[in-house]
Amino acid sequence: MxxxxxxxxxxxxxxxxxxxxxxxxxxxxxxxxxxxAKIHTIENPTDLLTKGLPSKRFAHCRALMGIG
Structure with a gap:
């Protein structure tokens, strides 16, 4: 006890x-x-920093962050 x-x-x-x-x-x-606010994964630019992404998705995330 x-x-x-x-x-x-x-x-x-x-x-x-x-x-x-x-x-x-x-x-x-x-x-x-x-x-x-909920951000759908398609519009979540931080995926670029946290996941391995296919090149199209990687480019999309870069564009969302303004670095593409």
Whole structure:
């Protein structure tokens, strides 16, 4: 039982920051201080930085970023 209590204390220390960040983000969205928009993968230029792409798609992402 003592080991479970130690583990619970350790896990709480690791997860409480996640809870705080989650609630902060939720409050920011509810207060409309930040607006999120879904970007379809076809129009997401950051794919250029995160994925291996076929040459046509690579050129399209470069154009979206203004470097093509």
């Amino acid at each position: 003592l080991q479970l209590q130690k583990l619970a204390r350790k896990l709480y220390g690791l997860t409480k920051h996640v809870d705080v960040k989650y609630h902060f983000i939720r409050e920011v969205l509810e207060d409309k201080r930040l607006q999120l």
